[in-house]
Amino acid sequence: MERNKGNHKFVSGFSKKTKAAKIAWVTQHFAEQEAAQEVLNAYSHADTSRQNLHDDFIENAVANFYLPLGVAPNFLINNKVITIPMAIEESSVVAAAANAAKFWSTKGGFHARILGVEKVGHVHIIFDGDTAKLQHFFEAHKEDLIRSTEAITQNMRSRGGGITAVTLVDKTPLLAGYFQLDVRFNTQDAMGANFINSCLEQLAASLQELAKQYSPFSKAEKEIEVVMSILSNYVPNCLVEVSVSCPVNTLLETPEESTLFAEKFVQAVRIAEIEPYRAVTHNKGIMNGVDAVVIASGNDFRAVEAGVHAYAAKDGSYRSLSTATIKDGVFHFSLTLPLAVGTVGGLTKLHPMVKWSHELMGFPTAEELMQIIAVAGLAQNFAAVKSLVTTGIQQGHMKMHLLNILNQLKATAVEKKAAIDYFKTNPVSHHTVTALLENLRAK
Ligand code: NAD
Numbered sequence: 001m002e003r004n005k006g007n008h009k010f011v012s013g014f015s016k017k018t019k020a021a022k023i024a025w026v027t028q029h030f031a032e033q034e035a036a037q038e039v040l041n042a043y044s045h046a047d048t049s050r051q052n053l054h055d056d057f058i059e060n061a062v063a064n065f066y067l068p069l070g071v072a073p074n075f076l077i078n079n080k081v082i083t084i085p086m087a088i089e090e091s092s093v094v095a096a097a098a099n100a101a102k103f104w105s106t107k108g109g110f111h112a113r114i115l116g117v118e119k120v121g122h123v124h125i126i127f128d129g130d131t132a133k134l135q136h137f138f139e140a141h142k143e144d145l146i147r148s149t150e151a152i153t154q155n156m157r158s159r160g161g162g163i164t165a166v167t168l169v170d171k172t173p174l175l176a177g178y179f180q181l182d183v184r185f186n187t188q189d190a191m192g193a194n195f196i197n198s199c200l201e202q203l204a205a206s207l208q209e210l211a212k213q214y215s216p217f218s219k220a221e222k223e224i225e226v227v228m229s230i231l232s233n234y235v236p237n238c239l240v241e242v243s244v245s246c247p248v249n250t251l252l253e254t255p256e257e258s259t260l261f262a263e264k265f266v267q268a269v270r271i272a273e274i275e276p277y278r279a280v281t282h283n284k285g286i287m288n289g290v291d292a293v294v295i296a297s298g299n300d301f302r303a304v305e306a307g308v309h310a311y312a313a314k315d316g317s318y319r320s321l322s323t324a325t326i327k328d329g330v331f332h333f334s335l336t337l338p339l340a341v342g343t344v345g346g347l348t349k350l351h352p353m354v355k356w357s358h359e360l361m362g363f364p365t366a367e368e369l370m371q372i373i374a375v376a377g378l379a380q381n382f383a384a385v386k387s388l389v390t391t392g393i394q395q396g397h398m399k400m401h402l403l404n405i406l407n408q409l410k411a412t413a414v415e416k417k418a419a420i421d422y423f424k425t426n427p428v429s430h431h432t433v434t435a436l437l438e439n440l441r442a443k
Contacts, residue, residue: 008029011025014060015059019055019061019062022060022062023037023040023062024037027040039063040062040063041063043063043064043066044063053350057347067087067295068087068088069085069353069357070085070086070087070094071083071084071086071094071360072086072098072101072376072379073101074102075105075110075372075376075379076101076104076105076108076110077109077110077111077112078111078371081105082361082362083360083361084293084375084376085293085357085360085361086289086292086296086376087295087296087353088288088295090288091401091403091404092401093289093292094292096379096380096384096387097376097379097380097383099383100379100380100383100386101379103382104379107250108246109244110242110243110244110378110379111242111244112240112241112242112372112375113240113241114370114371115240115241115336116238116239117238117366117367118184118237118238119184119185119186119187119192119196119231119235120182120235121183121197121199121230121231122180122183123180123181123200123203123204123207123226123228124226124228124229124230125180125181125224125225125226125227126224126227127177127221128177128220128221129217129220130221131170131172133216134168134221135168135170136216137216138168140214141207144206144210145166145203145206145207145210146166148202149199152195152198152202156186156190156195159189160188161185161187161188162185163185165182165184166181166182166184166203168180168182169182181200181204185199188366189342189343189345189365190342190344190345191299191340191341191345191366192231192340193303194345196231197229197231200231201229204226204229208224211223233303233307233310233340234306234307234310234311234338235307235338235339235340236311236338237338238338238370239336239337240371240373240374241336242335242337242371242375243332243333243334244333244334244382245331245333246331248262248331249329261389261390262326262331264389265324265331265333265385265386265389266324266325266326266331267389268324268385268389269282269320269322269385270324272319272320272322273319274319276317276319279312282320282321282322282381282384282385283309283312283321285380285381285384286322286335286337286377286378286380287308288384289373289376289377289380289381290339290373290374290376290380291304291305292376293372293373293376294341297348297354297358297373298346298354298357299342299346299348299369304339304340304341307338308337308338308339311338321335321336321337322334322335322378322381324385333381335374335377335381337373337374339374341369341370341373343364343365343366398428398429399428401428402419402423402428402433403416405428406419406433409433415440415441418440419433419437422436423436
């Protein structure tokens with residue numbers, strides 16, 4: 001079949017087809033159908049029960065998509081040493097994390113503390129009636145609303161969590177008729193999205209039901225419109241703070257270079273505090289560490305990404321998430337992150353590699369996992385800013401990238417060894433690696 005360059009035909013009932021039929025349909029769009037099927041085959045697990053497990057995670061699964069799982073040892077966090085699992089494709093991230101871990105392991109390590117664990121969700125409603133009447137209705141029925149969720153919250157309450165507050169918020173200055181039930185939650189060791197959404201949908205249904213029976217309301221006011229009920233991934237009160245500090249003069253080999261380094265480091269972080277172009281890349285570096293652990297621990301990285309960047313813009317301008325200072329001869333570097341993550345629920349007990357990662361970390365609670373993730377973010381940020389203000393980012397980055405280029409160019413083990421030696425003192429680029437290989441191969 002001639003390749004149709006992405007303009008595929010509509011297909012109906014696709015999700016109901018067998019997996020083999022789905023693969024046959026999708027691979028017909030490739031120039032070499034058999035080769036395309038072979039790739040899917042190669043990336044499917046030979047053990048059928050294992051493969052079935054992965055197929056059940058999503059709809060229309062045709063194979064597995066691999067990311068490398070690396071480990072970064074020597075993280076001293078609150079006086080405990082742990083090895084952090086990281087699932088990531090970017091070549092320099094695990095190496096940078098491991099370097100930063102080792103660097104701080106002899107300087108007191110990382111300090112981590114939880115500042116809050118509150119999650120948030122809203123029932124978004126439209127009410128075109130009398131605001132004072134709505135407020136009276138809400139106050140009169142607030143406890144009934146909460147009581148109506150008891151069957152859903154029973155287990156969570158027995159663990160010490162549940163709904164912690166419900167308020168009615170008047171948003172009509174921003175949008176005509178728009179009010180919210182703003183609901184706060186403690187979801188213990190769960191990220192909580194499904195739990196929160198279930199509670200919100202129950203609150204919405206009860207709100208509509210109670211409004212229908214509220215006699216002070218007019219006929220129209222009894223019909224409160226529920227637009228949607230959904231958690232928010234903005235969690236500015238579910239926060240973890242991590243930090244490192246040491247006397248400035250012990251940072252590098254000599255006191256002179258240490259002072260110069262610390263001052264430049266602080267300046268680099270200040271630039272990221274006031275310059276959004278730099279702040280975005282600075283925070284991307286933090287997320288290199290954060291996402292890798294979020295993924296390895298089976299958590300929702302889209303939720304974390306959305307919440308973290310919203311938090312970085314909370315003051316009205318997008319800023320660095322980390323801060324660095326020098327005070328009384330001591331260098332301080334810290335990071336505060338909103339992180340809604342779980343150690344139960346979602347994929348955490350289903351995906352074998354996720355289970356493995358949790359065991360490696362010593363089966364952390366959600367609060368401990370928040371601390372580990374934030375530490376990975378701070379470690380990454382430290383390593384990146386350290387390179388930026390000293391050797392430049394490319395030296396370390398391209399050395400790691402060298403292996404990717406060598407693999408792309410199908411270098412043999414002998415060629416790789418020769419290339420690694422050569423590029424210890426020469427700049428790495430696609431062009432220079434190709435030239436070296438051509439040279440070696442011409443001999
Ligand atoms: P979940 O639905 O699997 O629920 C967690 C379960 O763990 C609950 O049944 C709870 O009772 C149980 N549990 C056992 N021990 C617990 C403990 N110690 N603490 C707390 N709960 C305990 O998971 P969830 O956390 O409600 O939702 C997370 C999933 O929702 C993720 O997969 C996420 O991708 C997905 N999701 C996210 C969004 C979003 O972020 N916008 C929206 C919808 C779904």
